[in-house]
Amino acid sequence: xxxxxxxxxxxxxxYTRISALLASGQLRPGHMLSVLQIGRAFSVSRSGVRxxxxxxxxxxxxxxxxxxxxxxxxGRRGRIDPAHLEPYAFEPMPISMEPSWRRIYxxxxxxxxxxxxxxxxxxxxxxxxxxxxxxRTVVREALLQLAANGLITKDRxxxxxxxxxxxxxxxxxxxxxxxxxxxALLDSAPKVPKEKMDEIWRxxxxxxxRLRQASSEDMDQIEQxxxxxxVEHCGNxxxxxxxxxxxxxxxxxxxxxxGYPDITKAYSKQSALEHLRVVERLRAGDYAGAGKALSDHLxxxxxxxIRRLENIALVAEPPxxxxxxxxxxx
Numbered sequence: 005x006x007x008x009x010x011x012x013x014x015x016x017x018x019y020t021r022i023s024a025l026l027a028s029g030q031l032r033p034g035h036m037l038s039v040l041q042i043g044r045a046f047s048v049s050r051s052g053v054r055x056x057x058x059x060x061x062x063x064x065x066x067x068x069x070x071x072x073x074x075x076x077x078x079g080r081r082g083r084i085d086p087a088h089l090e091p092y093a094f095e096p097m098p099i100s101m102e103p104s105w106r107r108i109y110x111x112x113x114x115x116x117x118x119x120x121x122x123x124x125x126x127x128x129x130x131x132x133x134x135x136x137x138x139x140r141t142v143v144r145e146a147l148l149q150l151a152a153n154g155l156i157t158k159d160r161x162x163x164x165x166x167x168x169x170x171x172x173x174x175x176x177x178x179x180x181x182x183x184x185x186x187x188a189l190l191d192s193a194p195k196v197p198k199e200k201m202d203e204i205w206r207x208x209x210x211x212x213x214r215l216r217q218a219s220s221e222d223m224d225q226i227e228q229x230x231x232x233x234x235v236e237h238c239g240n241x242x243x244x245x246x247x248x249x250x251x252x253x254x255x256x257x258x259x260x261x262x263g264y265p266d267i268t269k270a271y272s273k274q275s276a277l278e279h280l281r282v283v284e285r286l287r288a289g290d291y292a293g294a295g296k297a298l299s300d301h302l303x304x305x306x307x308x309x310i311r312r313l314e315n316i317a318l319v320a321e322p323p324x325x326x327x328x329x330x331x332x333x334x
Contacts, residue, residue: 017099022037026078115328116150134327135326154250165331175306178303181302196237223276229279229283274304275308
């Protein structure tokens, strides 16, 4: 299991770090080691710390002391004089471990976002767990993130469903953005640091200039810049949470570009130029003009999306991965 491999990596990392401190002489016989303090310094669970210390104990370099933790013996035989005991304070050295659900999220997102362009699908916890060889707990965390990003919802039977993207779906999502996103931009834009605004403008200019060579990552970034970064300083957090429910539009665009570039590139240049108009008005301090340009862009984007969907209907549907089933809603 991947979680077991992750646990092994954590305690082995702790073991290596403590061994290095012993070898350098920073940890010396008589130093007391606290499981709690090591856990806080390394930002890990106490179980991982105990595993590392137990391994060091087996090697004879530390010894457990009842109700006090562990004492460094350095391989010495016999009892260390209590007068020579002193706590050792570890410097903060967090062990960076990517959450397990992140390692499966991207593939699951790609498969679901692509398949829902063709039909509604059901995601099963058991099959997802088996496919990625992870626990059901990890799977549930990934599913909750997919739900937060608007890709899946639970039906009346409690099944996770990714509903087919239809013109009606698109209209509903875009209606939310028409109503809310220009207001969010007007509130947020004056608070965006100038250097960040300039960075977004330079990136957009560069992507627009080499659109034929642009990757899905390039296009995804300019989408995130306009519809994420430039509105994230909005003080109305409930409004931003509602906008988060429309992230399906950005996520699905990413995979259309990746899997069906001929379908989406026809609309990419016009969309990028519309982005540029918004950002240039923002840089000029014309916030009202930027809000109007964003509103115009969103209204045009709906037509672009519906045309993409019509073109995708002419493409052969890829086979479903084993963790997706055809949903009964179709």
